[in-house]
Amino acid sequence: MDQVFLQAGATTYGPVNDARTFWQRWRGLKGLPPGASVLIRTRSVHGFGVRTPFRAIGLTSLLQVSATQVVKPGRIARFPGCRYILELPMEVDAPEPGATLELRSA
Numbered sequence: 348m349d350q351v352f353l354q355a356g357a358t359t360y361g362p363v364n365d366a367r368t369f370w371q372r373w374r375g376l377k378g379l380p381p382g383a384s385v386l387i388r389t390r391s392v393h394g395f396g397v398r399t400p401f402r403a404i405g406l407t408s409l410l411q412v413s414a415t416q417v418v419k420p421g422r423i424a425r426f427p428g429c430r431y432i433l434e435l436p437m438e439v440d441a442p443e444p445g446a447t448l449e450l451r452s453a
Contacts, residue, residue, distance in 0.1 A: 351386070352451040353410070353433070355442040360384055360435070361451075376401055376434050385434040391425040392432050394418040402441045405429035410448040415441045 352361035363384045366372045372387050377397065379385070392403050397420050405413040405426030416424040417437070426432060433448075435441060442448065 353384075353386070353448040354451055355412075355446045355448050358440070358442065359451075360433070360439065360442075360448070363433070376436060382436065382439060384436070384439065387432050387434065388430065389432055390427065390429055391423060392418060392434060393423045394420045400437055402435040402437060402439070404433040404435065404441055406431040406433060406448065410450065412442050412444050412446045412448070414444060 351363050351365055352359055353363050361384065363386050364379065366385050366387045372389065375385050375392070394400070400417050400419045402415060403418050403424045404415050406429055407413055408430040413429050414426060418424045
């Protein structure tokens, strides 16, 4: 998994794992260190197999925040019109809708 960072103003999110394979997307946040996040190219994510809720942030193709949802175990979050979803642990504050994130290499 490629590690990148996302920047929204003065806030840096990362390390963000760029999940590209089926297994990386399926695993999501499971097994990652505290504070780590996952960027997935998709329009929906699920909480099947997770024990705690997480934040899902829908991003447009320009990495602008469209919406934020809390995904509880056994639930699905859909983001129509989004290209990416950023999965964040609950202890990490989500960027505000309308914010544009910048992608930075590790």
